[in-house]
Amino acid sequence: MAATAASPDAPAAQSSEPGATLPLPVLYGVFLVSGFAALVYQVVWQRGLFALYGVDIASTTTVVSAFMLGLGVGSWIGGRLAANPKRSALLWFAGFELGIGAFGWVSLPLIAAVGQFTAGASGPATFALTFGLVVVPTSMMGATLPLLVSHAVRQLNNVGKSVGMLYFVNTLGSAAAAVLTAVVLLRALGVAQTVTIAVACNVLAGLTILAAWAISRRAS
Amino acid sequence: MSFRLAALVAFMGGFIALSFEILWFRVYGFVTGGTAPAFGVVLGSYLFGIAIGSVATRRVCGDETERGNLALLRLPAGLIALASLGGFVLVPGIAWAVTVTSWAWTLIAVALLAGMLGAVLPLVSHLGIAPDDQAGTQMSWLYMANIAGSTLGSLLTGFLLLDVLGVRDASIVLTTVGLITGTLLLLASQPTTAQRNRWVATAVVLCVAVTAGGAPLYEGVWERLQFRKKYKGETFTHVIENKSGVITVRGGGHIYGGGVYDGVFSTSLVHDKNMIIRAYGLAAYHPAPKEVLMIGLSSGSWAQVVANIPGVEKLTVIEINPGYLEIIPKYPEVASLMTNPKVDIVIDDGRRWLQAHPERKFDAIVMNSSWHWRGHITNLLGREFHEIVRTRLNKNGTFQYNTTDSPNIKRTGCEVFPHGFRLVNNLVLSNDPVAMNPERWRKALLAMKIDGKPVFNLDRGQDRKRLREVLSIRPPNWPKNKNSPWHNSCVNIVNGYRKAGHPILTEDNLVTEFSHPWYWTP
Numbered sequence: 049m050a051a052t053a054a055s056p057d058a059p060a061a062q063s064s065e066p067g068a069t070l071p072l073p074v075l076y077g078v079f080l081v082s083g084f085a086a087l088v089y090q091v092v093w094q095r096g097l098f099a100l101y102g103v104d105i106a107s108t109t110t111v112v113s114a115f116m117l118g119l120g121v122g123s124w125i126g127g128r129l130a131a132n133p134k135r136s137a138l139l140w141f142a143g144f145e146l147g148i149g150a151f152g153w154v155s156l157p158l159i160a161a162v163g164q165f166t167a168g169a170s171g172p173a174t175f176a177l178t179f180g181l182v183v184v185p186t187s188m189m190g191a192t193l194p195l196l197v198s199h200a201v202r203q204l205n206n207v208g209k210s211v212g213m214l215y216f217v218n219t220l221g222s223a224a225a226a227v228l229t230a231v232v233l234l235r236a237l238g239v240a241q242t243v244t245i246a247v248a249c250n251v252l253a254g255l256t257i258l259a260a261w262a263i264s265r266r267a268s
Numbered sequence: 269m270s271f272r273l274a275a276l277v278a279f280m281g282g283f284i285a286l287s288f289e290i291l292w293f294r295v296y297g298f299v300t301g302g303t304a305p306a307f308g309v310v311l312g313s314y315l316f317g318i319a320i321g322s323v324a325t326r327r328v329c330g331d332e333t334e335r336g337n338l339a340l341l342r343l344p345a346g347l348i349a350l351a352s353l354g355g356f357v358l359v360p361g362i363a364w365a366v367t368v369t370s371w372a373w374t375l376i377a378v379a380l381l382a383g384m385l386g387a388v389l390p391l392v393s394h395l396g397i398a399p400d401d402q403a404g405t406q407m408s409w410l411y412m413a414n415i416a417g418s419t420l421g422s423l424l425t426g427f428l429l430l431d432v433l434g435v436r437d438a439s440i441v442l443t444t445v446g447l448i449t450g451t452l453l454l455l456a457s458q459p460t461t462a463q464r465n466r467w468v469a470t471a472v473v474l475c476v477a478v479t480a481g482g483a484p485l486y487e488g489v490w491e492r493l494q495f496r497k498k499y500k501g502e503t504f505t506h507v508i509e510n511k512s513g514v515i516t517v518r519g520g521g522h523i524y525g526g527g528v529y530d531g532v533f534s535t536s537l538v539h540d541k542n543m544i545i546r547a548y549g550l551a552a553y554h555p556a557p558k559e560v561l562m563i564g565l566s567s568g569s570w571a572q573v574v575a576n577i578p579g580v581e582k583l584t585v586i587e588i589n590p591g592y593l594e595i596i597p598k599y600p601e602v603a604s605l606m607t608n609p610k611v612d613i614v615i616d617d618g619r620r621w622l623q624a625h626p627e628r629k630f631d632a633i634v635m636n637s638s639w640h641w642r643g644h645i646t647n648l649l650g651r652e653f654h655e656i657v658r659t660r661l662n663k664n665g666t667f668q669y670n671t672t673d674s675p676n677i678k679r680t681g682c683e684v685f686p687h688g689f690r691l692v693n694n695l696v697l698s699n700d701p702v703a704m705n706p707e708r709w710r711k712a713l714l715a716m717k718i719d720g721k722p723v724f725n726l727d728r729g730q731d732r733k734r735l736r737e738v739l740s741i742r743p744p745n746w747p748k749n750k751n752s753p754w755h756n757s758c759v760n761i762v763n764g765y766r767k768a769g770h771p772i773l774t775e776d777n778l779v780t781e782f783s784h785p786w787y788w789t790p
Contacts, residue, residue: 087315091308095644099652099775102617103644104588105511109426116419120412127408133401167623193411197393198404207403208329208340208394215390216323223315230308235782239775 069268070138070260072203076217078253079196082145083221085249086189089152090115091229092243093182096156100163101174110171114178115186122190129191130198137195142257144188144195149250151185152243193218269341271406273456274396275413277344280449281388282417284348287425287442288355288385289314291435292378295359298514298527299371299493304643304778305786313375317382321347324383325390340395344388345453349471351384352446356439356478360485363492367499372787389414431511436486443478447471490516494527496789506598508591515591521599523567525589528639528790531567533599537713537723538734545738546670546694547573548723550632551716552709553696554666557632558582561660563618563648565592568602570636575611576718583611584628586618604719619647622656632666633657639790640674640773640780649677649780650773654684658699667697676780679765680772682758690756691741697758704755706739713738 094111101107129140159181166177193214200210233242269277293310300306328340358381362374389410397406429438451471455464490507492499494516506517516524521533532542547570550557558581562571565587575583587593593613597603605611614621618635622628637648647653649669657667667685671677673693682688685697689704696702713735716723724731737744742752773779 096775098644099619099647100623102588102620103647104617104620105426107617107620109423112422113419116415116422120415120419123408123411123415127405127412130404130408131402137404167620169624190411190415194404194408197407198401201399201403202401205399206329206394207397207399207407208390209326210399210403211393211407212322212325212329212390215386216319219315219319219322219386223312223319225312226308226315227312230305230312230782231786234304234778238777 118186349450
């Protein structure tokens, strides 16, 4: 009945992925930071979009749905990328983190610029514009979980433990971001500098993975 | 577990988790007054619970035997059902708890219930996905199913259930869906006949109990949530729940939006219960306010006054919550507003409407705006919105709004506009010189009638005395030799608050929204 056929708690198996076997604590730490940045963006971008398109239930639900759709699209992309063992899931992950950071860096001016031409748009237009604005970064965010699951499963040989731990650290990072953004960051730093912190988190996550991947590949 | 079943459970887990999240956030928004820091902490607690729930599954994912997997299959079933039951009693639980302690303690229950739902995705991933090279791909499908369920949950609950049913009946529906989902999943775990009969019977009994128990359990929930430790058994005259929020009205005609004071049904300037003098002020500082825009309707008292000011030809009111339109006809002081041909009421977000109609310009824009600490208030009171309004005023046009005595907002308005003054706790701003004109005000007030009744009847001594007080812009019985606390120039305001170091409110610093600690309640 169960699809899990491998022996439990197998020692960290050598990844069949090209190039690297990353220590899991590093992977967890990076994914925690990634989850932190993602929620900071969600809070800040939603605020910017609500200012443009309204805070009534129709606009807020539309904006949130656009985010969710982006995550779903990203999950599908991540799954496709993870399916090919010749491609490095870790490198894709690092690339996506750096991509999210790059988008984050220009996100506030971009939202403001789009808003100048589209503020007060109708419901369907709001959805299209919001989705157009956030589809790239949210897709990259959504792709990260399947990519890292594929990598972790190769080491742990256990799907439940892999998903559980990765989902844990990522959501824990998001929980910390929700609280810290609301209680400390926005109050002390304002919106723009809070986004800068999120960008730094993405860059840190991406570069850490790249460095660890390079070290691991050289060692192997 | 088949992969299709795993995807279905992931979908339903997401649906129930996000549905309850929307519902609980409605309740916490009400009890906290919709402050931004509190929202962040509630979201953090929910996510923390999801995180703990997902890591807890690691402990039970080691047993790969057939029996172990059967037990694992029953775990998400039980978690979904239990979390749904918990979700049903959480709202009355919060309502009871806030009458004796801080709402913050109830976040423990939110984290606990979110934890149960957060365990579902890792568990079904473990049961439905083989640990091979395709694990990431299959995970992506389950994750997509979870996201799809979450999106549908937020849409269905936010748009439909809370709009049509309200929190109590939405809780009953969601709990029933959770119980049915859990039971169906249990039935898929190869139970014995006796087990199957027992589980189905238990589910039926629980569904009936939840449906029957909703009314008594949820009785007085909104009153408890609003009055908290001051709750003494009072019952609201009206409670309107819809997708835009919750409106409550107390016996004395005090109206609340999202649990926060919004105003009073009263237009009387002689017996001024709600500082309605501020709405009448338009007749004193504007020589001919023909075309007026009002953002926010609430009780309709301000709109009723402004619509009856001599010279006003058209009043456009933008209100975000259509629930107010159900209540206003029930109060004679404001009921005629709904049939006044001069008044056009539009249901929309005020800022969005203004930006979507760049061709509309006004002689006066009036907002009896909500409290400066509420979430997203910067959209209406920040520097950026002031700059939008500046472009939408006719020559000698004015912008009046409630600062709720925030130094930041007073400084913001007076810095953005070149001319202005404070009237009670409102600012009156303009691109052109603007001032109170007592003589013009006297003429307008004596000419004004609302529903055919004059605002002042000079045959009555009480009215004559009150008119003198109003025209002097002083609080009742205020000494004539002391400066009025109700009136101050923007020059003084800017100088004072610059020295005191109160920053301008911008969409970057959000200073008024985050000025209170997260656990603070109004």
